[in-house]
Amino acid sequence: MSKNLKRFLIGSSVILLTACGGGSSSTPSTPPPSSGSGGSTPPTTTKSVSTLETEADVANFRALAGFGSSHDEQKNLLGTDAADWLAQQFKASPTYYLDSLLNRQASGAEFYNWEHRAAFWDAMVKNEDELRLRMVYALSQILVASDEAMGDQPLTMAYYMDVLSKNAFGNYRDLLQDITYSPAMAKYLTYMRNRKGNPKTGRMPDENYAREIMQLFTIGLVELEMDGTPKLENGSPVETYTNDDIIGLARVFTGLTYKGPGFWEKDDDAGYSKLVAYADRHSELEKSFLGKTINAGTGPEDSINQALDHLFEHPNVAPFISKQLIQRFTMSHPSPDYVRRVAQAFESGSFMAPNDTVFGTGERGDLKATLAAILLDEDVLPGAAKSESTGKIREPILRWVHWAKAFEVAEVSARNEWTLLYSEKSKRLSQRPFGSPSVFNFYRPGYVAPGSETGKANLTAPEFQIVHEGGVIGYANFMSDFILDRSSTVDDTWNTFIPDYTREMTMVDDPDALIQHLDNLLLAGRMSDQTRDRIKLVLAEMPIREDVDNTEQDKFARIGVAITMTVTDPAFAIQ
Numbered sequence: 001m002s003k004n005l006k007r008f009l010i011g012s013s014v015i016l017l018t019a020c021g022g023g024s025s026s027t028p029s030t031p032p033p034s035s036g037s038g039g040s041t042p043p044t045t046t047k048s049v050s051t052l053e054t055e056a057d058v059a060n061f062r063a064l065a066g067f068g069s070s071h072d073e074q075k076n077l078l079g080t081d082a083a084d085w086l087a088q089q090f091k092a093s094p095t096y097y098l099d100s101l102l103n104r105q106a107s108g109a110e111f112y113n114w115e116h117r118a119a120f121w122d123a124m125v126k127n128e129d130e131l132r133l134r135m136v137y138a139l140s141q142i143l144v145a146s147d148e149a150m151g152d153q154p155l156t157m158a159y160y161m162d163v164l165s166k167n168a169f170g171n172y173r174d175l176l177q178d179i180t181y182s183p184a185m186a187k188y189l190t191y192m193r194n195r196k197g198n199p200k201t202g203r204m205p206d207e208n209y210a211r212e213i214m215q216l217f218t219i220g221l222v223e224l225e226m227d228g229t230p231k232l233e234n235g236s237p238v239e240t241y242t243n244d245d246i247i248g249l250a251r252v253f254t255g256l257t258y259k260g261p262g263f264w265e266k267d268d269d270a271g272y273s274k275l276v277a278y279a280d281r282h283s284e285l286e287k288s289f290l291g292k293t294i295n296a297g298t299g300p301e302d303s304i305n306q307a308l309d310h311l312f313e314h315p316n317v318a319p320f321i322s323k324q325l326i327q328r329f330t331m332s333h334p335s336p337d338y339v340r341r342v343a344q345a346f347e348s349g350s351f352m353a354p355n356d357t358v359f360g361t362g363e364r365g366d367l368k369a370t371l372a373a374i375l376l377d378e379d380v381l382p383g384a385a386k387s388e389s390t391g392k393i394r395e396p397i398l399r400w401v402h403w404a405k406a407f408e409v410a411e412v413s414a415r416n417e418w419t420l421l422y423s424e425k426s427k428r429l430s431q432r433p434f435g436s437p438s439v440f441n442f443y444r445p446g447y448v449a450p451g452s453e454t455g456k457a458n459l460t461a462p463e464f465q466i467v468h469e470g471g472v473i474g475y476a477n478f479m480s481d482f483i484l485d486r487s488s489t490v491d492d493t494w495n496t497f498i499p500d501y502t503r504e505m506t507m508v509d510d511p512d513a514l515i516q517h518l519d520n521l522l523l524a525g526r527m528s529d530q531t532r533d534r535i536k537l538v539l540a541e542m543p544i545r546e547d548v549d550n551t552e553q554d555k556f557a558r559i560g561v562a563i564t565m566t567v568t569d570p571a572f573a574i575q
Contacts, residue, residue, distance in 0.1 A: 049354060049381065049382060049383060050081050050082040050353060050354040050355060050376055050381050050382075051079065051080070051081055051082075051382070052078065052079065052080055052082055052382065053078075053079065053382065054078075054382075054525075055075075055520045055524075055525065056524045056525035056526075057382040058073075058074045058077045058078060059074060059521065059524035059525070060524040060575065061082050061085075061375075062074070062077070063398075063524065063575060064329060064330050064375065064380060064392065065082075065086070065089075065131060065134065065329070065375050066130040066131060066133075066134050067124055067125075067130060067133075067134065067398060067401040067402055068401065068402030068403075068405045068406055068522075070405060070407070070408050070521075071406075071503060071517075071521055074520070074521070082375070082376060082381070083354065083355050083357045083376055084355075084357075086131065086353075086359070086371075086372055086375060086376070087357060087359075089129065089130060090131070090169055090359070090368055092128055092130075092131070092132065093129060094129055094132055094165050094166070094168075095127050095129050095132065095133060096162045096165055096166075097116060097119050097120070097123075097161045097162055097165075098155065098161075098162050098272055101115050101116065101119065101154060101158045102155070102272075105155075111154075112154070113151070113152040113153070113154055115158075116154040116155075116157040116158045116161060116434065117147065117414070117421065117432060117433055117434055118413075118415045118421060119158070119414075120161065120433045121420050121433065122413065122414050124137070124401045124433075125404045125405060125412050125497075126412045131371075132165060132168045134329070135164075135168040135169070135367070135371060136161065136165050136168050137397075137433060138328035139164045139167075139168065139175070140161075140164060140433065140434055141436070141441045141442070142216070142217070142324050142325075142328070142441075143179055143185075143217055144188075144216075144436050144438075144439045144440070144441055145157075145179070145182070145184040145185045145434075146188060146435055146436040146437070146438070147434050147435055148435055148436065149187075149188055150188070153184075153271055155271050156183050156187070156272060157184055157434060158272065159182060159183065159184065159272035160179075160182050160183075160185065161434070163175075163178045163179060163182050167367070169368045170366075170367060171363060171365045172312065172317070172321060172365035172367060173308065173312045173365050175367075176213075176217065176218070176308050176311070176312060177305075177308055179217075180209075180213075180253070180304060180308065181256070181274045181275045182274070182275070183270065183272070185209075186256060186275055188439070189208045189209040189212055189439065190206050190209070191206050191208060192256065192258070193256075193257045193258075193263065194206045194254050194256060195254055195255070195281050196251070196254045196255070196281060196282060196283035196284065197283060197285075204250070205250040205251055205253070205254045205283060206250065206253075207246050207247065207250040209253050210246050210250040210252070210253060210289075211246050212439055213249075213311065214241050214245070214246075214249070214290075214311065216439060216440070218311045218312065218314060218316070218317050219240045219241070219290075219311065219314045219316040219320060220240060220316055220320045221239065221240060222237040222239060222240060223237070223238040223239075223240055224315075224316045224319045224320060225319070225336075226315075226318065226319055226339075226340050226343050226347075227319065227337065227339050227343070228319040228320070228323040228336060228339035228343070229336055240290075240314075240316060241290060244288075245289040245290055248287050248289035249287065249289040249290075249307060251283035251285055251287045251303075252283075252294070252303045252304055252307040253304070254281060254282045254300070255277045255279065255280075255281040255282030255283075255300040256275045256276070256300070257275060257276060257277075257278060257281075258270035258271070258273070258275065258276075259273040259274070259275070259276050260276075263281055277299075277300035277301055277304075278300070279300060282299065282300040282303070284296060284297050287303060287307070289310075290310060290311070290314070292306070292307075292310040294306050294307065312365065317346075317365075318343040318344075318346040318347045318364075319343040321346065321370075322339055322345075322346050322370060322374075323339045323342075323445070324445050325342070325370065325371070326338065326339065326374050327445055327460070329371075329374050329375065329392070330374055330375065330377075330379075330380045330392055331379065331380065331390060331391065331392055332391065332393045332459070332460060332461050332462060332463065333389050333390075333454075333459040333461065335379065337379075338377055341373060341377060341378075342370060342373045342377065344373075345366075345369045345370050345372070345373035346364070346365060346366070346369070346370045346373075347364055348360075348364070348369070349362045349364050349365065349366035349369050350362050350369050351369040351370075351372045351376070353372060353376050354376065354381070359371075359372035360372070388457070389457065389459055391574055392574070392575040393461055393462070393464060393573065393574055393575075394463070394572070394574070394575060395431060395442075395466070396423075396429035396430060396431060396466075396471075396475050396478075397429060397431055397432070397433065399479075399572060399573065400429065400478070400479065400482070402522065403479065403482065403499075403563070403567055404482075404497060404499075406521050406522060407500055407501065407563075408500045409497045409498055409499050410498045411494070411495060411496045411497065411498050412496065413496045415490065416489050416491055416494055416496040417487055417488070417489060417490070417496060417497065418488045418489070418490060419478060419481065420432075423478075424437075425474070426468070426471045427470065427473075427474040427477070427478075428475075428478045429474070429478055430442075430466045430468075430471040430474065431466060442465070442466050443462040443463055443464075443465035443466055444462060444465065445460065445462055446460055446462075447460060447461060447462045447465045448461065449461050449464040476564070476568045479564060479567050479568065480560070480564045482499075483499065483560050483563050483567070484557070484564075485499065501556065503517070504517065504518075504559045504562075504563075505555055505559065508544070508558055511535070511536045511539045511540075511562075512536075514539075514559070514562055515527070515535055515536065515562065518562060518563060518566045519532075519566075522563075522566050522567060522572055523566065523569070523571045526571045527569065527571060528569075531565070531566075531571070534565065535562055535566070538561060538562075538565065539558055539561065539562060542554065542558045544558065
C-alpha cells in the first residue's frame with residue numbers, strides 16, 4: 001500500500017470520526033428544520049418529478065430504495081419513472097428462507113447455526129425482490145429479534161425472516177400479529193411459556209414484551225404530533241404509558257408456547273411453527289392498559305387480538321413507525337413535514353405518486369403506501385432542495401452490498417465467507433443482519449452524536465452510534481479484502497464473491513475516465529475534486545508492467561485501489 005493511499009484512508013477515517021464526534025471540523029453546521037406542528041392533514045399527493053433523468057438520479061434512487069446498482073442497471077433505468085420501478089418491485093416474487101434451509105438440512109449437507117444469515121447475505125446480493133429485501137432489513141432493525149441470543153436455532157430465525165418478508169408490503173397490524181406468535185420473538189423477549197401470575201408464590205407475568213411492544217414497536221415513550229414531534233403539556237412531553245399499563249398488558253401475553261402435545265413439550269418443528277395458546281396458563285384477570293380494559297375471563301387469542309387492535313389504533317403509531325422507516329431508507333434527520341406526509345400515507349393507506357400511480361389498499365397501516373410515500377417524497381426526489389440536515393448515513397452493511405451489486409460478483413455464497421458470517425466484529429463491519437446486540441438495535445433512532453458538528457446542530461444521526469476508530473479502519477480493511485478478491489474463505493479451494501472488473505479494465509490506462517465511472521457508479525456524481533486528485537496521485541504511483549506475467553495483475557491492483565479509495569470516501573457513507 002502506497003503512502004498516499006494510506007494517507008487517504010486515514011484522512012477519510014478522520015472525516016467520518018469528526019462528523020460523529022472524534023474531533024473538530026471546518027464543515028459549517030446547519031440548524032435542524034423547524035419542528036412545526038401536527039394539526040393539519042396534508043394531501044398524500046406529492047407534486048414533484050419522479051423521472052430519473054441522469055445517472056446520478058438513478059444511482060441515488062437505487063441506493064436509497066435498494067442496495068445500489070450495476071452500470072447496466074443504471075443505463076436501463078435512465079429516463080424511466082421511479083414510481084414504475086417501485087410498482088414492479090411490489091409485484092416481484094418474495095424471497096423466503098425457511099423452506100430452503102429445511103431442504104438443505106433434509107439433504108444431509110452440512111448445516112450450521114448461521115445458515116439463516118448466510119441466506120440473507122446471498123439474497124441481498126443476487127435476488128430480484130430488492131425492495132422487499134431492503135424492507136425486511138429495515139423492519140428487522142425496528143422489530144428486533146436478534147440471533148445473538150438464539151444459539152443454535154437457524155430455523156427459528158428463518159421463520160421470523162419469512163414473517164417479515166411475508167408482511168413487508170402488507171399491513172402493519174398483520175405484522176404485529178405474526179411477530180407476536182413467532183417463536184423467535186417469544187424467545188428473544190422472554191414471553192415464551194409466560195404463565196399467569198400466582199398470588200401464593202408471588203409470581204407475576206413476564207413484562208418484557210408488554211414493555212417493548214409499546215416502547216419500540218408501536219407507540220414510543222411520549223405522545224406525538226402527526227409530524228413526529230412531541231406533544232407538550234405545560235412545556236413538557238407527555239408520557240404514553242405507565243408501569244400500571246405494563247402490568248395490565250403483560251397479562252395479555254400469557255399462555256403462549258411452542259406447538260406440541262403440552263405446555264412444556266414441543267414438536268420437532270416447533271421452532272418454526274406459529275405459537276399456540278393454553279387457556280389454563282393464560283391470566284384470567286381483568287387486563288387494563290392505555291385506557292383499554294379486557295374483561296376478566298377473556299381467553300388468550302381474544303385478549304391478544306383486542307390488545308394488538310388497541311395498540312395499532314393509537315395515533316402515535318403512524319408518526320412513530322413512519323419516522324423510523326424514513327431513517328432506515330432515505331434520511332437520518334427527516335423534517336417534520338416529511339414525517340407528516342409519510343404518516344398521513346400510513347393513516348390513509350394510500351399514496352398517489354407524481355405520475356398519478358396509486359399505491360396502497362386504502363386501509364390504515366398499509367406498508368406499500370407508506371414505503372411509496374417515503375421513496376417518492378418531495379424531499380428525496382430528483383431536484384429536491386438539499387441542506388446539511390438532509391441526507392442518509394449509510395451503515396456498513398448497505399455499503400458492502402452496494403459494492404457487490406455494482407460489480408456483479410460471481411459465486412455468491414456467504415456460507416464460504418467467514419468475514420460475512422461474523423461481520424459484527426469491529427475489525428469488520430461492526431454489525432451483521434439479524435445480529436443486533438440488544439432489542440434497541442445497533443443504534444437508537446434518536447441518537448445525536450455528542451461533540452460533533454451534527455450534534456451541535458441537534459441532528460439525529462443513528463448510524464454514527466457505531467462509528468469509532470477501530471470500526472472505520474476495520475471497514476476499510478474489510479472492503480479492500482473483498483475488492484482485491486482476497487477475503488477469508490471457509491473452503492480455500494473455492495473462491496466466492498468474485499468481482500467483475502471487465503468494464504473497468506478498459507479504463508485502466510485513463511485515470512480520469514475510471515474515476516468518473518466510479519463516481520457515477522458508487523457516489524451518484526458527488527466525488528469531490530480533492531478525492532479525484534488523490535486517486536489520480538495514487539494511481540500514478542502504480543505503473544503497469546509490460547511483461548505478460550504482470551500486466552493483468554498490475555491492472556487489477558490499480559482498479560482495486562481506485563475502488564477502495566472510492567468506497568472509503570465519506571461521500572460513499574453519506575448520501
